[in-house]
Amino acid sequence: MKTLFKIIAYFSLVLSLNVSAENMQKLGSFNVHYMAIGATFLTPEIAKTYGIERSRFNGLINISVLDNTQQGNPAQTVSITGTARNDLGQIKKMEFDEVKEGQAIYYLSQIKYSDEETFYFDLTITNGKETQKLTFKQKFYVD
Numbered sequence: 001m002k003t004l005f006k007i008i009a010y011f012s013l014v015l016s017l018n019v020s021a022e023n024m025q026k027l028g029s030f031n032v033h034y035m036a037i038g039a040t041f042l043t044p045e046i047a048k049t050y051g052i053e054r055s056r057f058n059g060l061i062n063i064s065v066l067d068n069t070q071q072g073n074p075a076q077t078v079s080i081t082g083t084a085r086n087d088l089g090q091i092k093k094m095e096f097d098e099v100k101e102g103q104a105i106y107y108l109s110q111i112k113y114s115d116e117e118t119f120y121f122d123l124t125i126t127n128g129k130e131t132q133k134l135t136f137k138q139k140f141y142v143d
Helices: 004-015 042-048
Strands: 022-027 030-038 060-068 079-086 091-095 097-101 104-112 115-124 131-138
Touching: 022 097, 022 131, 030 115, 030 131, 042 060, 060 115, 060 131, 079 104
Parallel strands: none
Antiparallel strands: 022 030, 030 060, 060 104, 079 091, 079 115, 097 104, 115 131
């Protein structure tokens, strides 16, 4: 079975034809890779394995943090907290679940959305020694 990362990487390539789905920001010693996609892009098997609700109105946020000061940029165990705000000013608290697959570590969160709804994410990432802020926005579409 393909790992979640391979599935999401595939969809990020497909989506990059129309929309930038996967991004990276260098924040201190972190290389933070993040993406937001509609949950229907996942296969039912992958969604079930990771407890993700597949719905036309459900988005998946995937974040991975790599240490850019070490050879090979190893994945980092971190804590992620924060919020998502839409254009109407409604705020949703984000809760992330940690997923470990071999040496890879991912942080997944879900968000409900309406068609063409834009969210502004304001997240705090910490590994106990360093704290960084990740901000980005994503417009979601109902498919």
